[in-house]
Amino acid sequence: MRPIQPPASTAGISRNKRKRRLRDLTLPLPQRDPTNLAVPLPLPPSSSTAPPCTNHRSANNSMGPHPHPPPPPPPQTLEFSHLERVNRIGSGAGGTVYKVIHRPSCRQYALKVMYGNHDESVRNQILREIMILRDVDDPNVVKCHEIYNHNGEIQVLLELMDNGSLEGRHIPNEHLLSKLTYQILSGIAYLHRRKIVHRDIKPPNILVNSMNKVKIADFGVSRVLAQTMDCNSSVGTLAYMSPERINSDLNNGKYDGFAGDIWSFGVSILEFYLGRYPFTTTRQGDWASLMFAICMSEPPEAPPTASKEFRDFIARCLQREPARRSTAAQLLRHQFILQHNQVPQQNLHQLLPPPPILSS
Numbered sequence: 001m002r003p004i005q006p007p008a009s010t011a012g013i014s015r016n017k018r019k020r021r022l023r024d025l026t027l028p029l030p031q032r033d034p035t036n037l038a039v040p041l042p043l044p045p046s047s048s049t050a051p052p053c054t055n056h057r058s059a060n061n062s063m064g065p066h067p068h069p070p071p072p073p074p075p076q077t078l079e080f081s082h083l084e085r086v087n088r089i090g091s092g093a094g095g096t097v098y099k100v101i102h103r104p105s106c107r108q109y110a111l112k113v114m115y116g117n118h119d120e121s122v123r124n125q126i127l128r129e130i131m132i133l134r135d136v137d138d139p140n141v142v143k144c145h146e147i148y149n150h151n152g153e154i155q156v157l158l159e160l161m162d163n164g165s166l167e168g169r170h171i172p173n174e175h176l177l178s179k180l181t182y183q184i185l186s187g188i189a190y191l192h193r194r195k196i197v198h199r200d201i202k203p204p205n206i207l208v209n210s211m212n213k214v215k216i217a218d219f220g221v222s223r224v225l226a227q228t229m230d231c232n233s234s235v236g237t238l239a240y241m242s243p244e245r246i247n248s249d250l251n252n253g254k255y256d257g258f259a260g261d262i263w264s265f266g267v268s269i270l271e272f273y274l275g276r277y278p279f280t281t282t283r284q285g286d287w288a289s290l291m292f293a294i295c296m297s298e299p300p301e302a303p304p305t306a307s308k309e310f311r312d313f314i315a316r317c318l319q320r321e322p323a324r325r326s327t328a329a330q331l332l333r334h335q336f337i338l339q340h341n342q343v344p345q346q347n348l349h350q351l352l353p354p355p356p357i358l359s360s
Helices: 008-024 056-063 120-135 174-193 221-225 257-274 287-296 308-317 345-349
Strands: 083-091 095-102 107-114 144-150 153-159 206-208 214-216
Antiparallel strands (some): 083 095, 107 153
């Protein structure tokens, strides 16, 4: 039985249509002027409000074992209106510190809001002096990015140190302690070369980040605020003051801020080693007990179980007479530092030799 064939006329029509379609596809496309490929569209209207940061979660997760690539460098000017507070990360007698995010770049910073109801002239003087701190640039000093005078409050935008301070840390291993000490001392030496006195070196002001970089915070701020605030109002700060700063009669009324920083630094390093405040009282003791321990008693010493290098290092810092204390530059050449760290040779050539070993 033969299959049914379509009518000849119908098959011919289908073939003709198929051929015509193929011919139609070969029609040339219209030509465009190469100098005018597209009609320019107007730009969207500009907005003065920064877009919200959509990278909060990735920024917070960047501290994990697989960190995200770092965000782009910050702009030259960080507008206060572009900062978004995330949470409070610390507070003290001088103010409150918040973690903030710069929305346009999604970079994280620390914003310190400083207490104090100052009149306009005093506030402007403080702002002028703190502005100098923006030029400070050292790997072991917390970077100061901007200073704002917002609603009568002085607010300082700082580099964020995400692992907090070294307060309460116990570091009995001398090798690890030497590496930490070297970083702190390098920051102090830099500030002193710039003629900046810290005035408030203590464990809460020594910060560390997730890369284990140790940096000094609050440099210069205490010096500026001391002009208008009582520097002895904070017991925690008093606990690290040098004897001559507490009792001016001990040094004929003279106070060397650089030597005072070395005393505070020595007390802090010894506290890390011992795991406790090194004097006979506590940091939270009353003013009278702290003054007696610091000004009337013999300076604390490293225990006999410590190495002779560490004991000598602490002794150079905690001399009752300010003139007998080693400088930061001299301490960088001390054997306690050199035997555990690779100090660049060019830095060593610029430093003065340390004084002879102290007699017992």
